[in-house]
Amino acid sequence: MTESNRELVILGVGSAPFDALLEILEERNTVTPAQLKLVVGDEVEADPQVFANRSIAVTPLDEFTFSADQVLLLLSGGDTASAAVTKAEEAGAWVVDAAGISRGDDSVALIHPLLNAAALQTVERRVVAVPGAGAAMIAEALYPLKSQLKSVDVVLNQPVSALGKASVDAAAAQTARLFNGQEPEADEVTGQRLAFNHLSSAEALLESGHSVSELALVLELRRLLGESIAFDATINTASVFHGQLANLSAQLENPVELSKVRGLLTNGARLEMRERPSAQDAVGSENTLVGRLRSGLLGPAWVNFCAASDNLRKDVAINCVQIVHLLLKTH
Structure with a gap:
């Protein structure tokens, strides 16, 4: 064939x-x-x-x-x-x-x-x-550090489009009503207002306090990066249509100079270093933007940075x- x-x-x-x-x-x-x-x-x-x-x-x-x-x-x-x-x-x-x-x-x-x-x-x-889009972006951003990762705490700020086309349409309708001085109806998917809001969770919570999406994100990251790495994840929903941003706090096996971490990230496939990445900058790009790299305050082996990408087009x-x-x- x-x-x-x-x-x-x-x-x-x-x-x-x-x-x-x-x-x-x-x-x-x-x-x-x-x-x-x-x-x-x-x-x-x-x-x-x-x-x-x-x-x-x-x-x-x-x-x-x-x-x-x-x-x-x-x-x-x-x-x-x-x-x-x-x-x-x-x-x-x-x-x-x-x-x-x-x-x-x-x-x-x-x-x-x-x-x-x-x-x-x-x-x-x-x-x-x-x-999923969040796991795809975060795995790319962490991959250059894979051999040194011990644990990672993820806070993913997902856009409304991560919830589906119906939620995008609902957010647009809510925005139009608010601009016209009218009270919008809540989104049927989340039960909350999406326009001009920031949701701590867009879905029901399990007994552990996590959402299914958060546990799914952890599962996918472990499958892509290694079962020996400990992950925790929080997913909230920002009032933007497209473009996602994650704050990553990574504990390495041993202290590493920040310049070496920067070098690894700079050479990562499809990664682009920026001083202050934003979701807006990432929309339309085929790269994951990484930046705000800094030493963590929890100990000498911790590093913090963020990643942003176009969740629909790229990821x-x-x-x-x-x-x-x-x-x-x-x-």
């Missing part, structure tokens, strides 16, 4: 990263319009989508037939995604889960294209997962496209 005969099937039309993904696919010529297929749940109605100046039809899942020469990319979860995975696996297709439906399944390899793409050669199943769309490219080209 030649690469030109391979197809990319996307489930997740209208999801938060969908538009960015189509832009990257077109910019990098990863697939042609003829190679792109779009599917939706049987109960969903979706208009044709434009890709590379061509109209791409959207097909209900129950009318779509998978084959072994395809890669299925999941951008949205739920029962439809689970059904699509079953059909794709039965047909021998590859599945790339960017929706988190395989989280906790050890038979599904977690692949970050910059950090462990070689693992695609030895996976148990033809189903792989892409780390979902580009990572997905890189993995899809590898699968279409060599698998």
Whole structure:
């Protein structure tokens, strides 16, 4: 089967990263319009989508037939995604889960294209997962220090788009109402106001006080960086549409001069040093911005710094496209 005969099937039309993904696919010529297929749940109605100046039809899942020469990319979860995975696996297709439906399944390899793409050669199943946007960014930022990390405390400030397209629309509507002197309705997903607010948690808390997303972030970081590293994580939601920023407090195995840490971060893949990174600066960039590097006050082996990135374009769309490219080209 030649690469030109391979197809990319996307489930997740209208999801938060969908538009960015189509832009990257077109910019990098990863697939042609003829190679792109779009599917939706049987109960969903979706208009044709434009890709590379061509109209791409959207097909209900129950009318779509998978084959072994395809890669299925999941951008949205739920029962439809689970059904699509079953059909794709039965047909021998590859599945790339960017929706988190395989989280906790050890038979599904977690692949970050910059950090462990070689693992695609030895996976148990033809189903792989892409780390969440927060984990992808933080793992990149910490990777140059991986061999020296003992523990890391993460505070991730995620944007509204991390909650999904519905929350982006809700935040926009709330902003418009506030500017017009009207009281906005609470977001249905979080039960709170998203516009001009900063949420300590966007979801219900477990008995431990953590959220499911925080524990998932810890799990993914340990899978990417090593089970011996201790992690704790806090995820709050900032009142911005796109762009994420994490404050990282890392305890190293031994004290290291700050100049050496700076050198390691400066040479890290897809890392760009800035004096004061911001989420706004990161939007549109294909790099993770790192900065505010300083010695921690908890002890001589602690270092603090922050990382910022474009959560949709860079940490979902580009990572997905890189993995899809590898699968279409060599698998």
